[in-house]
Amino acid sequence: MLVILDRDGVINEYDGSYICSPAQWHPLPGSLEAIGQLCGAGFRIAIATNQSGIARGYYDLDTLEAMHDKLRQLLKAHGGTVDFIAYCPHHPDEHCQCRKPATGLFGQIREHYGLGSLTGAVMVGDSRKDLEAGLAVGCDTYLVRTGNGLETEQHLLERPLEGVQVFDNLAAVVDHLLAGKSR
Ligand SMILES: [Mg+2]
Ligand SMILES: [Zn+2]
Incomplete structure (x- = not known):
């Protein structure tokens, strides 16, 4: 089964300010362990992340790659x-097809795996944009209360999104997924 993760606020700490270097990239407690558990249980992992800091000139593609190298290295240990x-x-003003809540990143992921659709895949995010995109492509969609998650949960009370399940963090989502798998 395929699990698509948002990055900032789901895998790593995010307080609303841009993460501009590998040194500023810190995994959330338990997140890498949780991804390791998923991999051990046979799940495939992809990430879909908005990185407008590139268009804004806060960091370049090489630095983004370096952040992702750090992610992969730390994850390997788990x-x-x-x-x-x-x-x-892209910048939001560019109105591209990939910035969530648009679904272009999900299309790239679908093509990467050669899938006809993402129905039944899992999406985990901390922002409304993630949830809207996940739901639009038919994913089982989860909100976590890390990163922007508490604010997003508050917002869902005012403007609900049908079918979103809420958990404290990625580790709790993974416990749920693994419990479902063994059932
Ligand atoms: Mg996020
Ligand atoms: Zn884009």
Whole structure:
């Protein structure tokens, strides 16, 4: 089964300010262990991340790659692998087709795996944009309360999104997924 993760606020710490270097990239407690557990159970992992900091000139593609090298290196120690990282480098004003809540990144992921659709894949995010994109492509969509998650959960009370399940963090989502698999 395929699990698509948002990056900032799901895998790594995010307080609303841009993460501009590998030194500023810090995994959330338990997130890499959780991804390692998923991999051990046979799940495939992809990431879909908005990175408008590139268009804004805060960091370049080489630095983004270096952040992702750090992610992959740290994850390896927990037995995890990310197959594919789809990122949107554009500014919101560019109105591209990939910046979530648009679904272009999900299309790239679907093509990477040669899938006809993403129905039944899992999406985990901390922002409404993630949830809207995940739902639009038919994923089982989860909100985590890390990163922007508490704010997003508040917002869902005002403007609900049908079918979103809420968990404290990625580790809790993974516990749920693994429990479902063994059932
Ligand atoms: Mg996020
Ligand atoms: Zn884009």
